[in-house]
Amino acid sequence: MFRSITFLLVLLLPSFALAQSCSFSVANVNFGPVDTLSNNPVNTTSTLTASCTGGLLDIGRRLLICPNMGTGSGGATSATARQMLNGTNPLNYQLYSDPGYSVIWGSNTWSYPARAPAYALTMALLSGGSLIGASGSFTVYASALGNQPTAATGAFTSSFSAADTTFIYGYSSATTCAAPSGTLGSAPFTVNASVAANCLINIQNIDFGTQGVLRTNVDATGSVTATCTPGTTYTISLNGGTANAAPTARKMAKGAETVTYGLYKDLNRLQPWGDASTPGSTVAGTGNGLAQLLTVYGRVPPQTTPSPGVYTDTVIVTLTY
Incomplete structure (x- = not known):
């Protein structure tokens, strides 16, 4: 047992x-x-x-x-x-x-x-x-x-x-x-x-090409591409360039000589694209997460033709959101 x-x-x-x-x-x-x-x-x-x-x-x-x-x-x-x-x-x-x-x-x-x-x-x-x-x-x-x-x-x-x-x-x-x-x-x-709200920006330069006597309008385009998170509101402004000029009186320069040009928001070149110093001249948008292409319309108006050479200007693009 x-x-x-x-x-x-x-x-x-x-x-x-x-x-x-x-x-x-x-x-x-x-x-x-x-x-x-x-x-x-x-x-x-x-x-x-x-x-x-x-x-x-x-x-x-x-x-x-x-x-x-x-x-x-x-x-x-x-x-x-x-x-x-x-x-x-x-x-x-x-x-x-x-x-x-x-x-x-x-x-x-x-x-x-x-x-x-x-x-x-x-x-x-x-x-x-x-x-x-x-x-x-x-x-x-x-x-x-x-x-x-x-x-x-x-x-x-x-x-x-x-x-x-x-x-x-x-x-x-x-x-x-x-x-x-x-x-x-x-x-x-x-x-x-x-x-958080965020934006990216990409720029395509404007090239007016090679021109002779400036007696008619010379048009060209560039672009600003904004990519922002959905629902993010933004404003894009273009400053007055090196000469700090008005939107339609910017200056491309070669030394002391200049060529006057303007940047616009529309195809007909009636709406100048500038910054806060020119009321109503900026471009606003709302992000959707995708790249939004905004065309910049450039125009060189008829004017006295300066000496031959390469004329340039630098415009600062600011995206505020």
């Missing part, structure tokens, strides 16, 4: 010793300001922390953690782009498990191929020698994708609830999280970014 009782106790011991418990936390991902007109992504990192405890017979055992991360409340449009939202306006980003930002951090709960990375911890005596467990910190690499010019300005967010962070852990010799099994944990967190 004594031997039977001893045998049963030995059978019960492993069941008690195999019990393990893990808690997790993930620091919020904050991209800060994101320039959506740039082709360059904005990269940042977060930290996933795991803290696990077990029983006496767990010492030396390999604990596999599969921290699944789903789409978050912003959803995802494809395997390569999760989204933060500002109302219904999206901003694309992605989470990765490697410093090269190439291996997407996925989940076995979503429809895309990417799965969670596999992290292994070894159970050991904790500091002080009174508890058995393991802990570790793992980097989450995050990237707000570049070249999103049509993204609206404002604050964007995506929340990862417990349903989006199904962290599966258990003793296992597996090296991947293709088919994880074990105990469930979770670690809710949020992803945030802000998009």
Whole structure:
């Protein structure tokens, strides 16, 4: 009878010793300001922390953690782009498990191929020698994708609830999280970014070409291209050139000799394009995230022809938003 009782106790011991418990936390991902007109992504990192405890017979055992991360409340449009939202306006980003930002951090709960990375911890005596467990910190690499010019300005967010962070852990010799099994944990967190108003400008010069006697109008065009975040209002002004002249009396110069010319907003050359010193002569617009081409109409009127040579002027273009 004594031997039977001893045998049963030995059978019960492993069941008690195999019990393990893990808690997790993930620091919020904050991209800060994101320039959506740039082709360059904005990269940042977060930290996933795991803290696990077990029983006496767990010492030396390999604990596999599969921290699944789903789409978050912003959803995802494809395997390569999760989204933060500002109302219904999206901003694309992605989470990765490697410093090269190439291996997407996925989940076995979503429809895309990417799965969670596999992290292994070894159970050991904790500091002080009174508890058995393991802990570790793992980097989450995050990237707000570049070249999103049509993204609206404002604050964007995506929340990862417990349903989006199904962290599966258990003793296992597996090296991947293709088919994880074990105990469930979770670690809710949020992803945030802000998009500020921004504009880019590009200029095409005006060349009146080679002319003889200046007895008729000589017309030519250039352009100012404004690319601004959606809803951003802007004003474009052209100063008076080197001579600081009125919009229709600018001067191209060669030494002390000059050629008078004007810059206009319209094809008929009736609306001068100037700056704040000439009321009503600037050009206003509202960005939509796309390149907006504004033609600059130039005209050299009939005038006394100076000596042959190359005549130039420099006009400063200012975009205010």
